[in-house]
Amino acid sequence: MSMVIDTHIHPALFAPICEDPARFRFRCDEMNYHLMSPVDLDLLKKQLALADIRGVFLLGEDCSYDKGQSAISNEEIARLVELEPGLFIGFASVDPRCPDAEETLRRAFTELKLAGLCLNTAKCRLYPYDERIFRLCEICREYKKPVVLHSGLCLERDAFSRYARPADFEELIAAFPQVNFCLTHVGWPWVQETAALLIKYPNAYANTALMNFDGPVQLYHKVFKEDMGEYWVEHNLADKLMFGSDSPRIRPVRAKRGLDALKLRPDVMEKLCRKNALRFLGREDQP
Numbered sequence: 001m002s003m004v005i006d007t008h009i010h011p012a013l014f015a016p017i018c019e020d021p022a023r024f025r026f027r028c029d030e031m032n033y034h035l036m037s038p039v040d041l042d043l044l045k046k047q048l049a050l051a052d053i054r055g056v057f058l059l060g061e062d063c064s065y066d067k068g069q070s071a072i073s074n075e076e077i078a079r080l081v082e083l084e085p086g087l088f089i090g091f092a093s094v095d096p097r098c099p100d101a102e103e104t105l106r107r108a109f110t111e112l113k114l115a116g117l118c119l120n121t122a123k124c125r126l127y128p129y130d131e132r133i134f135r136l137c138e139i140c141r142e143y144k145k146p147v148v149l150h151s152g153l154c155l156e157r158d159a160f161s162r163y164a165r166p167a168d169f170e171e172l173i174a175a176f177p178q179v180n181f182c183l184t185h186v187g188w189p190w191v192q193e194t195a196a197l198l199i200k201y202p203n204a205y206a207n208t209a210l211m212n213f214d215g216p217v218q219l220y221h222k223v224f225k226e227d228m229g230e231y232w233v234e235h236n237l238a239d240k241l242m243f244g245s246d247s248p249r250i251r252p253v254r255a256k257r258g259l260d261a262l263k264l265r266p267d268v269m270e271k272l273c274r275k276n277a278l279r280f281l282g283r284e285d286q287p
């Protein structure tokens with residue numbers, strides 16, 4: 001088995017950023033994580049090793065405009081990356097509604113050295129074609145950074161999926177051909193809309209982070225073999241899909257079992273598990 005990159009982890013429970021109990025409760029409340037407690041980094045690393053995960057996209061979460069604070073701040077993401085620089089790849093988040101959003105993003109790239117931007121339009125209740133989002137992507141183009149877009153249904157509190165329909169991201173993806181975009185959750189339940197964008201736009205990617213219901217093996221089969229044509233992944237989307245778990249809603253090793261059960265060709269698995277993520281990051285030549 002070759003090494004794997006997990007392109008979708010919310011480090012909400014990572015102990016080094018859970019020291020303040022009030023802040024931890026606020027975060028869990030915002031992200032709809034119930035009955036969960038902080039997890040030590042050593043245990044997390046063991047869980048990742050079970051699926052041979054050697055690289056992790058850590059996604060920040062900032063919808064602070066109406067809540068006064070972000071659920072997972074860019075500083076917290078940067079602190080985690082500093083602890084495990086060989087394992088963690090940090091994604092900044094900014095709330096496009098904040099007047100200082102552009103400044104915050106520039107700072108995340110220059111001072112905090114984060115690898116990309118993550119936006120949750122469902123939670124910020126902004127349509128993907130909002131000009132504030134375009135301005136942030138202009139900064140990503142300038143700094144050559146990829147963008148992770150939460151798409152499809154979002155399980156978080158106060159988040160509405162009409163702001164995250166995959167097809168509504170098309171103008172953004174088309175406007176910045178130099179920027180790589182990842183539609184998360186394959187845009188579930190609108191997976192065919194997502195597939196359409198992946199086929200049309202070279203800079204459009206998606207990750208496999210599916211919802212946690214029905215069991216990963218069943219759900220991966222339903223999405224990638226029934227909702228999509230049986231051979232779409234191997235014939236048309238092999239260069240565009242990236243493995244992602246959406247941990248902590250589902251443990252990475254369980255999500256990986258769903259992907260494994262598709263029994264894709266080894267060269268296609270290699271792309272989904274690692275190569276596509278490296279290209280998405282612009283790190284193709286990295287060993």
Ligand SMILES: [Zn+2]
Binds near residue numbers: 008010184209246
């Ligand atoms: Zn997620």
